[in-house]
Amino acid sequence: MRVDRDRPAAGPLVRGFGAGGFKVDAPDGTMGVYPALLLTATRADGWSPPALAALDEAALAPILAGPLEFILIGTGAELRRAPRTLVAALEARGIGVETMDSRAAARAWGILRAEDRQIAAALYPLEA
Template sequence: MSDLGSDGHYPEQAGIDAYGNGGFRFAGMSHRGSLLCLPTGMFAWPVTVPAEITMESLAPVFAVADDIDVLLIGVGPDIAAIPRELREALRERRVIVEAINTGSAIRTYNVLLAEERAVAAALIAVDKVR
């Protein structure tokens, strides 16, 4: 169940308090499904597997790329490669991309956010926490 509202958006960037069971907890609410954490807020993200990470699914990231230094992509429970052309397109926008498992992405995102760094995260929901 999502508390993100009918538009699937929470208006502020927030740290992730918990994850697993197919969703995330942040800002005192819960969201089932994958999540984009951007400087413009938290957004429901329809991606469920790494193969769905495309230029189109990351369009909201590209829209705010000038405000991001680092994009952490949580690819689920395991490691998966991000297409080279996607990495290159983000690099052209001066965004560093790190694709790692969702748990590691959340931990790194929370640290960088607490340090007030220009960080964003694209997180595929996972069922089990490792």
């Protein structure tokens, strides 16, 4: 699937996704494809995520720096719940958690960044 927007957001944008992963435009004009992905307003990095049940702050450390309103967690092909301990730890830091399937999270990323929202994202692979 290809994802387009009328008003591009600053920073990396997910331009499409499929079985191979997430296609991302970087601010420097390069394109990358990542099976799993960590996103901030300025970076897109490949990620080797733990099993969702083991997801913790340490696994998200690269995207926790700076002011954040919330983190999008894309749980793969299907919506699953993030660990309650992770949600509680992030909320204690003033960071909200929005969990959805990875396709929805990739689409939401561009919309929210176009609004200049201070967010980060962790997207699990679409295929196991």
